[in-house]
Amino acid sequence: MKVPGQSGGTMEDPSSQNHNGQLGPSAGGFCAENKQSDEGNQRIQYSIPGILHFIQHEWARFEMERSQWEVDRAELQARIAFLQGERKGQENLKNDLVRRIKMLEYVLKQERAKFHKLKYGTELQQGDMKPPVFDDPGVAEMPVDGELPYTSVSNISWRQGRQLLRQYLQEIGYTDTIIDVRSNRVRSLLGLNNNAEAEENLNNSQPVSTALNGNEPAKTPKKPQQHSSLTEAMMMDTEAAVMANFEFLAQADVDLDDDEDMSDDLDDQADDDQDDVKTARRKGKGNDGLGDDVDAEAQVVLNELILLTETEDNTDGRHQSDSNEWGSGMGFQAGTSPRRGLNFITDEEASDSTLGLGELAQLTVSNEADQFGPLSSTTKELRKTWHAKYTLRSHFDSVRALAFHPVEPVLITASEDNTLKLWNLSKTVPSKKSTSLDVEPLYTFRCHTGPVLCLAMSTTGDQCYSGGVDGKIFCWNLPNPNIDPYDSFDPSVLACTLDDHTDAIWGLSIHKQRPQLLSCSADGTVKLWSPQSKIPLLSTYSSEQDGVPSSVDFVRDEPNRMVTAFSSSHCVIYDLETAKPVVRLESSQEVLNNVVGRQINRVVAHPTLPLTITAHDDRHIRFYDNTSGKLVHSMVAHLDSVTSLAVDPNGLYLLSGSHDCSIRLWNVDNKTCVQEITAHRKKFDESILDVAFHPSRPFIASAGSDALAKVFT
Amino acid sequence: MKMADGIAILRRNKPGTKAKDFSRWPDEPFEEMDSTLAVQQFIQQQIRREPSNIVQILTPPDGQDEGVWKYEHLRQFCMELNGLAVRLQGDCHPETCTQMTATEQWIFLCAAHKTPKECAAIDYTRHTLDGAACLLNSNKYFPSRVSIKDASVSKLGSVCRRVYRIFSHAYFHHRNIFDEFENETFLCRRFTLFVTKYGLMSKDNLIVPILEEEAGTGESEA
Ligand SMILES: [Zn+2]
Numbered sequence: 044m045k046v047p048g049q050s051g052g053t054m055e056d057p058s059s060q061n062h063n064g065q066l067g068p069s070a071g072g073f074c075a076e077n078k079q080s081d082e083g084n085q086r087i088q089y090s091i092p093g094i095l096h097f098i099q100h101e102w103a104r105f106e107m108e109r110s111q112w113e114v115d116r117a118e119l120q121a122r123i124a125f126l127q128g129e130r131k132g133q134e135n136l137k138n139d140l141v142r143r144i145k146m147l148e149y150v151l152k153q154e155r156a157k158f159h160k161l162k163y164g165t166e167l168q169q170g171d172m173k174p175p176v177f178d179d180p181g182v183a184e185m186p187v188d189g190e191l192p193y194t195s196v197s198n199i200s201w202r203q204g205r206q207l208l209r210q211y212l213q214e215i216g217y218t219d220t221i222i223d224v225r226s227n228r229v230r231s232l233l234g235l236n237n238n239a240e241a242e243e244n245l246n247n248s249q250p251v252s253t254a255l256n257g258n259e260p261a262k263t264p265k266k267p268q269q270h271s272s273l274t275e276a277m278m279m280d281t282e283a284a285v286m287a288n289f290e291f292l293a294q295a296d297v298d299l300d301d302d303e304d305m306s307d308d309l310d311d312q313a314d315d316d317q318d319d320v321k322t323a324r325r326k327g328k329g330n331d332g333l334g335d336d337v338d339a340e341a342q343v344v345l346n347e348l349i350l351l352t353e354t355e356d357n358t359d360g361r362h363q364s365d366s367n368e369w370g371s372g373m374g375f376q377a378g379t380s381p382r383r384g385l386n387f388i389t390d391e392e393a394s395d396s397t398l399g400l401g402e403l404a405q406l407t408v409s410n411e412a413d414q415f416g417p418l419s420s421t422t423k424e425l426r427k428t429w430h431a432k433y434t435l436r437s438h439f440d441s442v443r444a445l446a447f448h449p450v451e452p453v454l455i456t457a458s459e460d461n462t463l464k465l466w467n468l469s470k471t472v473p474s475k476k477s478t479s480l481d482v483e484p485l486y487t488f489r490c491h492t493g494p495v496l497c498l499a500m501s502t503t504g505d506q507c508y509s510g511g512v513d514g515k516i517f518c519w520n521l522p523n524p525n526i527d528p529y530d531s532f533d534p535s536v537l538a539c540t541l542d543d544h545t546d547a548i549w550g551l552s553i554h555k556q557r558p559q560l561l562s563c564s565a566d567g568t569v570k571l572w573s574p575q576s577k578i579p580l581l582s583t584y585s586s587e588q589d590g591v592p593s594s595v596d597f598v599r600d601e602p603n604r605m606v607t608a609f610s611s612s613h614c615v616i617y618d619l620e621t622a623k624p625v626v627r628l629e630s631s632q633e634v635l636n637n638v639v640g641r642q643i644n645r646v647v648a649h650p651t652l653p654l655t656i657t658a659h660d661d662r663h664i665r666f667y668d669n670t671s672g673k674l675v676h677s678m679v680a681h682l683d684s685v686t687s688l689a690v691d692p693n694g695l696y697l698l699s700g701s702h703d704c705s706i707r708l709w710n711v712d713n714k715t716c717v718q719e720i721t722a723h724r725k726k727f728d729e730s731i732l733d734v735a736f737h738p739s740r741p742f743i744a745s746a747g748s749d750a751l752a753k754v755f756t
Numbered sequence: 757m758k759m760a761d762g763i764a765i766l767r768r769n770k771p772g773t774k775a776k777d778f779s780r781w782p783d784e785p786f787e788e789m790d791s792t793l794a795v796q797q798f799i800q801q802q803i804r805r806e807p808s809n810i811v812q813i814l815t816p817p818d819g820q821d822e823g824v825w826k827y828e829h830l831r832q833f834c835m836e837l838n839g840l841a842v843r844l845q846g847d848c849h850p851e852t853c854t855q856m857t858a859t860e861q862w863i864f865l866c867a868a869h870k871t872p873k874e875c876a877a878i879d880y881t882r883h884t885l886d887g888a889a890c891l892l893n894s895n896k897y898f899p900s901r902v903s904i905k906d907a908s909v910s911k912l913g914s915v916c917r918r919v920y921r922i923f924s925h926a927y928f929h930h931r932n933i934f935d936e937f938e939n940e941t942f943l944c945r946r947f948t949l950f951v952t953k954y955g956l957m958s959k960d961n962l963i964v965p966i967l968e969e970e971a972g973t974g975e976s977e978a
């Protein structure tokens with residue numbers, strides 16, 4: 044805006060001057076001409092005055108045109124000068140930014156060394172190793188990530204290098220949180236750009252220093268206004284980073300607290316005996332172990348890094364906005380879906396903004412508005428990007444299942460640590476400088492004697508059901524979501540036990556209208572229950588030919604039917620009354636000789652349409668028509684086994700989770716991926732084990748083998 | 757992405773897996789575990805292989821950071837103690853066990869509350885496990901499972917002392933439950949050896965004579 048206005052000004056001024064000037068010379072020229080013509084008149088009197096007049100006229104015209112050209116030329120030169128000046132200014136800005144970044148890196152290094160020295164009393168011996176980490180983060184970043192498809196490097200040296208680097212990073216204080224943030228970022232970039240662009244993208248995600256000095260200036264003149272707003276944004280970021288750095292320097296105080304805390308603990312150990320006696324002595328520090336003292340060091344470092352990474356991300360963002368073909372050219376399927384006027388992203392900017400940066404994605408949101416200018420403000424209302432908001436940490440082992448309360452911002456998680464936990468998302472623990480909020484569980488349900496595998500919430504939200512490896516289904520009365528987490532034990536929380544299964548229970552489903560529950564077990568049966576009744580077991584279903592059921596759901600549009608998936612990859616709709624198969628979904632006939640690895644991990648019935656959706660080990664999600672049993676659509680949905688599915692209450696969106704560590708959101712209508720989020724880390728070869736939609740609030744959640752559950756808003 | 761190996765074993769519990777096959781996959785060498793949860797994987801693998809082989813379970817792989825090793829073991833203990841808590845829920849009632857006691861010598865105050873409280877034994881058990889779960893998962897003290905600050909490592913001792921009281925209460929007041937649980941899990945034995953090996957608790961506090969019982973030699977305990 045600014046630029047055209049200014050250049051317009053510069054255009055006008057010189058031109059008007061030149062118009063004035065033009066009159067002078069041409070007038071002078073006219074006089075000279077008159078003399079000439081006088082002479083001519085003397086020689087060739089009255090012969091061709093018309094011709095002379097014509098020549099004069101022509102000459103004047105040429106003169107006019109020449110001065111016009113001169114005006115244009117001056118105008119263009121002014122323009123060039125202006126653009127050059129602008130470019131120079133921007134280069135200065137860039138240099139300044141690079142300088143700041145280098146300064147920050149330096150300060151960070153210094154601080155690390157100082158901390159290390161203070162903490163361990165030794166010099167940071169890998170001081171030599173650090174510069175490469177910063178000077179060539181490309182190297183540092185890549186080995187950190189466990190999933191990079193860099194096959195050119197041999198496996199062993201790759202692993203060694205990675206170990207070594209991980210060690211360095213740990214030693215200089217990079218916690219694995221940071222490593223993860225970075226690797227997630229890189230991984231998601233790669234996950235999205237599996238094709239050749241991955242390389243390019245990686246290059247572009249190099250630190251600002253190279254990106255800016257490199258190809259950047261060549262592109263900037265194209266969209267100067269975008270750039271200037273961006274550089275402003277970057278300036279702001281850098282400022283913020285500097286501020287964060289100051290906070291980091293100010294950490295001395297916090298650390299003192301920490302030391303106090305430590306001595307407190309030592310104290311605690313010293314008077315070990317007294318501490319156990321019934322005495323008021325413990326009062327002051329009774330909470331020491333479980334208290335909430337803040338040690339923000341890690342977070343500050345993390346934040347700082349996030350800020351730095353954010354600057355990098357901005358660089359990325361610019362590249363993408365500069366060349367829109369990137370958005371659609373990416374292997375990410377979000378590109379083409381038409382906007383549907385819903386509150387989700389479906390357009391191609393979506394792929395820019397959502398890129399799957401995980402938690403980092405939300406960091407760039409404020410700048411997006413600048414990047415896209417007025418365009419984004421018009422589309423803003425039309426789209427919703429999910430961002431990680433709450434991290435639920437309290438389980439000791441893989442979280443296997445999730446269930447939201449039908450109305451309240453409350454959810455229950457079930458874990459391999461044999462417990463279930465109740466969380467109230469409106470009761471967060473204030474945590475400063477953290478991107479996602481921490482929530483502490485309000486209640487721990489203990490009764491299972493083995494890993495808990497599945498959950499179902501009653502439609503009223505009063506009760507929930509859990510099934511586990513111990514072959515038992517427990518029915519729980521939900522405690523009040525405002526309960527004191529350290530209240531006394533109330534045995535009535537356990538309402539009843541359904542223990543007719545003889546092996547691990549892998550799936551539960553609740554009927555939307557009737558108080559009925561379906562369960563499927565490794566004992567080969569599916570059972571229908573009426574948990575409130577005196578004799579809760581209503582019927583048992585099993586199928587010799589199909590084998591062990593792996594997942595089960597009520598068919599939503601036919602209240603007397605259920606759909607059962609088997610680990611043999613068969614999927615069958617049964618009539619609950621007659622216990623007879625009604626429709627066999629076509630997968631079994633589809634490729635008979637290749638059923639290995641096609642196990643169905645999850646089956647869900649669409650809430651309104653006669654549609655069944657299955658998640659397979661072979662990375663596919665398949666859609667079947669319930670009436671014909673025909674395969675409607677089949678797609679490779681993830682890079683690894685698809686483990687879990689959830690359909691939003693309106694049936695418009697499908698959420699899938701996979702062992703590839705990501706969750707993806709799909710448009711049910713056109714089967715395009717709307718968003719991808721890298722959410723969890725791996726334990727052995729498992730990663731994401733469940734996903735869920737809140738039935739009435741804008742929450743989605745994922746459960747992972749890293750013992751965490753995450754909630755996105 | 758590394759599935760290109762082709763014949764790679766996938767260590768997964770797929771839906772439909774039978775209880776007896778749950779997590780029963782071939783061991784993975786520690787050097788090949790590249791997850792940030794490698795230490796937990798390794799410990800669980802060792803326990804699964806032979807729960808009674810305590811010495812082996814407590815032997816860290818070469819070059820293992822001790823802080824992380826202790827931390828991951830303590831997580832595992834707290835997790836397995838859920839099993840003991842489940843059993844106690846059926847037998848340890850607030851009416852009969854009004855206080856957390858082991859021998860008559862001490863009454864333990866529950867540290868999970870803002871002001872330490874004289875909780876009933878079953879509440880003490882639950883609160884202590886819940887509190888330990890919160891602390892050991894705290895983003896402030898244990899933001900990473902790969903490296904742990906010394907200040908945080910020093911918190912492990914107090915968690916050990918508190919959760920040990922669950923063993924001692926069960927041993928002195930619910931002996932049949934304790935024995936049943938111990939015969940299956942060898943957990944108190946493992947815990948005792950663990951805290952002794954890493955000096956996390958003083959010998960005087962280890963009042964369950966579990967190692968002595970076993971070896972028959974042990975020091976004389978009053
Ligand atoms: Zn008791």
Ligand SMILES: [Zn+2]
Pocket residue numbers: 529866867868869873875879880883
């Ligand atoms: Zn208590």
